[in-house]
Amino acid sequence: MSESSGSAVPSLTAASRTAERPTTGPVTEAFRPRSSSRSMQTTRRMARGLCAFDRLIPRLDLDPGPHDPAREAISRRTPRGGAPMPELPDKATEFIDWYLAVVEAADLTDKRYPVKGLNVWTPYGMAARRHFDRVLVREIEATGSRAVEFPTLIPETEFAKEKEHIKGFDAQVYWVTKGGATDLDTKLVLRPTSETAMYPIFALWVRSHRDLPLNVYQIVNVFRYETKTTRPFLRDREIHFFEEHTCQANEEHATERVRSNRAAFAKMAHAFALPYLAIRRPEWDKFPGAYYSIGLDVPMGEARTLQIGTVHHYRENFSRPYGIQFEDADGSQRFVHQTTFGISGRLLGAVVAFHGDQRGAVFPTELAPYEVVVIPIPSADSGDAPDGLAGEVADRLVRHGRRVRLDRGEERPGAKYYHWELAGAPLRLEVGRREAEQRTVHAVDRLGRKESLPIEGLERRVDERLAEFDRALSERARGAFQEAFSVALRLDNLAGSTKVRVVSWCGREECGHRIEQAIDGSLLGTPEDPLPFATPEIGPCIACGTIEGARWAIAARPL
């Protein structure tokens, strides 16, 4: 491509961008995710290089700018004749492209699997997932839940027992209809969730009030035939899924379990440095078969939200059709009250999407495949000293229990920095001639903060440094979270905002739908907790003007 081919077809975007950027020097093209590249081609062909030109960005643009003398010095010193590396799309204006670029470039997924919506978990992505699971297991088991695993296939006869449930999932289940060449007498569904697999068995397990509560969870894959566009982690057809199912003696105990699940989720979210809102879904949007549903939502920018978890209270809605009853202390037969708690692998995507920045992914320490990356910086005049010290540092931290990657690759140090920033490693330790002489390491965290650490007591200093990183990451996330909401007082200014809207709603379905129409999205429901930001006094419902029953509700465009 050439610059002239692009400038022959100017556009406002191209013109405004190039106006603020020098057009000389090495140029590069934005990294494009594999998935959208095909669709981009139509546009590109039509525009004859326009789009490509739009992406011609001088390489030094990555740096703080020409006013930084240190950077200038570096760029003068460093040979710059080479091919420039791709840029990430702008997170603020091209969120989806940015996200797809990050999850691929950070090597969390390989999207080339030839079936829509099925995700390949790469070694790096899988490592993050295992740490993710570890946090979920730790927190749910702390509340007295035990692991089980039920089969992937569910007979149609069981699947159809709860009417609302089957209605809600009918359109998105995969059917298994054949075994070899034989048509199956009873068709099987690939579980989209496991109520209907578990509950016939729960009916056998629960006989007495002494069997209660029954709190079990499993981490398995579920399948949902998504008709919408799929995105790695955020919307897959094969979903990595955590689900807890419980049976309680009565409604109050079930309500208490919901509370307990929410508390456990708060701890999980804390580990991921992820702020969220617990929102009770409106009647028309609750889980099929539930008495009520609480969604756990994270704002993702552009007025969008991502549901990263759910807690449901089923009352007796499932225990009756599935016959889960017990003999109470007084000798009477009662149906159990049930709850479920679900978290999908999209939470992992949410972490990448929420914390990531223009340099790539940012993992909180708990999730990072490598918490610490050690990079030796060899040079002609320092011999093996840096490499030796780097090895010593890595050894010590591994013995200390840290997940460490000693990067002895052939790339130059700078290339490694970029790579590990893209991959989201929380802490980088650089060891060169200076450090070898002084017995120190140069520590740089993923938020760009630098510090020299002495080798003596390094383990403790690294622990502190990582804790401080997580704290700062949480703080940054809280700031972004609070910025993501704004109150809307009128129906006609709901649309067009980049904020998730906080509105007054009388609670009636008719008004709810009017609000949804106005924002071209969903009314997520009413927050379970006081909003974590200032709101004015509640006014009349923005749809009908009634003050009676008005409460704050959240309206957004779910991702």
Next chain:
RNA sequence: GGGACUGUGGGGUAGCUUGGUCCAUCCUUCGGGGUUCGGGACUCCGAGACGCCAGUUCAAAUCUGGCCAGUCCCA
């Protein structure tokens, strides 16, 4: 479910309108050698692609049809 569009080495692209100038170009990637190494190194050698199947034609990446895969839009 309806419609539109797109498939070129591991990745990104050019070429397609108007078939031949293309045993397909450039960047990146990968393997090997050398010089390097404090923010995306250089250099030399090498590897690697027209989604699949038919058709039209003297000749197909290019035109036609079917299939497969993908993307977007609408319901």
